[in-house]
Amino acid sequence: MMFAVAAIALLVSLALVLVRAILGPTVFDRVQAANTVGTLAMMLLAVIGFLTGRPEFLDIAITYGLLNVVGTIAVLKFFERGNLGDSGEERQP
Amino acid sequence: MTTAIEIVSWLCLIAGGAFSIIGAFGLIRMPDFFTRMHAASVTDTLGAGLLIVGLILQAGFTLIAVKLLFLALLTFFASPTATHALAKAALGRGLQPLLAPGDEPSKR
Numbered sequence: 001m002m003f004a005v006a007a008i009a010l011l012v013s014l015a016l017v018l019v020r021a022i023l024g025p026t027v028f029d030r031v032q033a034a035n036t037v038g039t040l041a042m043m044l045l046a047v048i049g050f051l052t053g054r055p056e057f058l059d060i061a062i063t064y065g066l067l068n069v070v071g072t073i074a075v076l077k078f079f080e081r082g083n084l085g086d087s088g089e090e091r092q093p
Numbered sequence: 094m095t096t097a098i099e100i101v102s103w104l105c106l107i108a109g110g111a112f113s114i115i116g117a118f119g120l121i122r123m124p125d126f127f128t129r130m131h132a133a134s135v136t137d138t139l140g141a142g143l144l145i146v147g148l149i150l151q152a153g154f155t156l157i158a159v160k161l162l163f164l165a166l167l168t169f170f171a172s173p174t175a176t177h178a179l180a181k182a183a184l185g186r187g188l189q190p191l192l193a194p195g196d197e198p199s200k201r
Binding site: 002003005006008009010012013014016017019020023026028029031032033035036039040042043046047050055058059061062065066068069072073076077079080 | 111113144
């Protein structure tokens with residue numbers, strides 16, 4: 001029962017965050033919304049694991065959290081520098 | 094004793110869900126990117142933290158509790174890192190914080 005309440009609360013917040021991801025005037029709003037969606041999805045996976053009595057879902061939640069961090073940092077680096085570390089120009093010998 | 098743990102866990106889960114909704118609502122209602130970032134951190138810290146504490150109380154002393162602890166540690170370190178990178182990237186691209194009328198941005 002209480003897991004269902006938590007899952008419904010997480011789903012409502014996911015819907016609200018998705019609205020910001022669609023509206024977001026700048027790209028950073030969308031990245032922030034995507035990061036928050038990642039955190040909420042991580043918690044939703046954990047809660048659903050308890051809700052269905054299969055806590056093995058926690059492994060998926062941990063993997064999802066790690067991927068979320070790497071994805072956010074990579075996208076931010078791209079939008080900050082315009083590339084992913086390589087300048088894209090030929091190096092002079 | 095078991096009933097007391099159940100009640101505390103229930104309260105933690107409810108509070109965590111409530112804080113998640115509050116953070117998501119702030120993400121919609123706040124007027125500016127940097128204030129929106131502030132609202133989203135409520136979801137990352139109190140929402141996720143209280144939910145994980147509630148789930149740990151349900152799990153007891155098992156491997157599941159250890160995995161939940163790792164999840165909490167991951168959120169604890171990764172979320173501020175992502176927020177810092179986000180603010181740095183936004184400032185680097187020239188996004189200015191919304192200030193009160195007549196307020197000067199501080200010189201760096």
